[in-house]
Amino acid sequence: MAGLNDPQPQAETRGLPRPSGQTWSKFWAVGRTYLLAAVVFAVLLSCIGYPLLQTVLLSFTRDGQPSLANYRDFFSLSRPVNLQALGNSLYLSVVTVVLCAAVGAALALFYHRYRFPGSQLFSTLVITPIVFPPLVSVVSYMWLFGEGGVVPGLIRDIFGLSKPPFGLSGFGGILLIHVYTQFIYFYLLVSAALARFDHSLEEAAYVLGASRWYTLRRVTVPLLLPAFVAASLIVFMVSMSSFAAPYMLGGRFRVLSMQIFVSKLNGDMDMAAAQAVILGMICILVVLALRAYEGRSQYTFAGKGLGIRAVPITRGSARHLAFLGGVLLSLVLMLPHIMLVIIALVPQGTWTWQTLPPVLAFDNFRFLFTRPDLWLPVRNSVLMAGIATVAGVIFALVASYLLTKGRFRGRGLLDALVMVPWALPGTIIAISMIIAFNRPLPTTFGKVLVGTVWMLPLAYFINFMPLIVRATSASLQQLDNSLIESALTLGASWFTVFRRVILPIVMPGVLSGALLMFVQAFGEFTMSILLYVVDNRPISIGILERMQFFELGEAAVLGVLQVVLMMIVLIITRRYLGARATQAFF
């Protein structure tokens, strides 16, 4: 009868004396996570938080005195250069969004709705613009459509005109390049939404007596809307941050990101800071809107859609037409790549007055191995992107571990801080680094970083680290906690757990993230032009220099190198990440 009505036959309730060293063990058991978090926060705050804070502070000073003069000048109606630039940026971004939405959604709908010979291949080829670094796509477009470009030249010849009918520049030129490089966001997001779309919902509406129009308005559009909103916000943000196209083609059409660059060139850092703050606020607001919207409309992503049924095109003539359309479209999308390769194959001085190049040869590629002004930028970029990537991998492993497995206060803050550089344009990151690191700091080992070769790798690290953190977090999320725990109970040290359990499982994600980060840093232009010094001219600056010397072939060779590298990376990461790889490219 023992135990009856005796709910807790208590064991020894008096505590035992604690062994020595207990305080330390307890601290280690509880504080380990906080220790790691402290390190990660220290890195984030000194690399991102501090420079941004300095920028905000500087924007409220004029010649060292606290002042609102920068903002007064910015919004001044008597000298409205900045206001005009802001207006231009907003206008350009809105028009870009509208055009990208039209092109991207139309292509997504078309390729999802219809099946015809080659449609699978064509729909994959639509993503070719993403293997273009920003500067290279602008350069290719200039060769194609710019003043003295091939296409206007051909039109002149064909129609016997006295001069080329048009030349890409200014607002129109920027817009064309924006659409070419950014419609892809709409294409991908709308495609994904269509793939999830449950066709039976439309059928249900028909059965309930709804007309086609009513169903489109009340069922189809609301379900696809989140994709449009998300893509619009992203494209808007990318357009606001865009730098290469306005820099190369803008002329007198000034946008806000260019104004920051000009202020910096003029040595007016106070103004540059204020401009950066305003541009940064807009970008952050857009990202916040994106997050809020994604959180609110999650339900649309939850459904297990059956996908819109693809309709095979059966009528012969329509099939031919569709096929022809696919070929043409793919050609148009690949035209800049083709142009780039052709220019790379034109030996110096052989293509002068002709509309099309008379000689093609591999001379320029050979120079890559013989001329230091060609291979040095490549080496520099490999080195700097490599350093940034290695740092990124180490940082991402720790930060992602904390983000996905850690239990501590401030995880939300960490998540937000890590993503800040993703939201900010390169101009802002570069400007804030110039502002913060132009004096000795404890975090920079008492050195002035501005003017050293270290600014660029650091900038690459800051700007592209979110890519690898996201990729790593995604794969860590799939690593079940119990795997780590069972390894621990089996007596493995933390190092062993990391090496034998965590690393093998998250490797594909980390590797993909690292490759993506590397190619982005490799071809980076915006921060590069703001931060490079003679000793570390990266590949994008190399292209610019070759162009200035009219060595177009050499410039194109550097471009081809980047495009090929990006293609290889895209193929590898698609292996690991599947379709997500394409989205990770941004």
Add this chain to the structure above:
Amino acid sequence: MAHIQLIGLSKRFGPVTAVDRVSLEIHDGEFFTLLGPSGCGKTTTLRAIAGLETPDEGQIVVDGKDITYLPANRRRVGMVFQNYALFPHMNVFENVAFGLRARGEPAQEIAHRVRQSLALVRLDGFADRKPGQLSGGQQQRVALARALACRPEILLLDEPLSNLDAKLREETRTEIQRLQKESGITTVYVTHDQSEALALSDRIAVMNNGRLEQVGTPAEIYGKPATAFVARFIGQVNVLAGTVQAVEGSRVLVDLGVGRLWAERPRSDPPPVGKTVQVCIHPENLEPAGADSSNGLEAQVELVQFNGVTTLLRFRAGAVTLEAIVLSRSPAAGLRRGMSARLTVAPEHVLILDDAS
């Protein structure tokens, strides 16, 4: 092997108190079960023993040594996770060898011990398979072999059978019992299935809302539940409310509204006259038309359910429903719906429950 003491153990997750001042003792070589409904804190307690959760208060003592804050990888504990947690990128051999390698055992010893462990769970010949190529039951046995290969002092099992189908569950549970008895390893087993707990354990701790309700042998937990919670959780028992009318020697008279029954006097202080109490009667102790007619109630048959060896009879007396289980070959099984009968029960089978909860 190992003797475990939990002393005033508490663990909170934000506002939730997952484990609330739990104190218990697990003897050397014992098969000890933590039993309770979902979310009652079983897993958290187990994880604290493994070193995977750091308690907010209290101590964990093994063989007289405080190990509360000893890192998990320095405790000699084997754990089988609910989802088995086999490393997907390693084959069966590498999985089982993992702990031995981590401890730096010589290769020959590792090969020998892995073979031994796999033989123990009857999986010789599966060494080269990846976890993905094994059935659920086989994965479960690999997890067990992996935990045992390191010769731990304590074996922790978190609902190891819950992912298996009913038939495999029976088999595996016998297997686990055999392994435990052969190795004599102190084992803490977590389950929410009371039949599993009763069948396997030397002793059981029933948990509710982070607290211990009762600790005892399966027979005690089943036969003499201390609280209404335990009574209801362990089995299909009749729990009735009543008031104390008299206390005489070792007997207490309880008025149930539809009749009066003599009950066993609880070991703690007897309840005062007039107090409202709950009593528990196991259905197999209720005898329709029993021989001893002194202690019983009049009731009407509401339902007869034939279950093979036994037959379930449900009676109604006023607002009270009572269930009785009788052997199908006994005369009582011949009762039919609508008939009246006198249900009798020996006073020692009427248990007054603690009303703590």
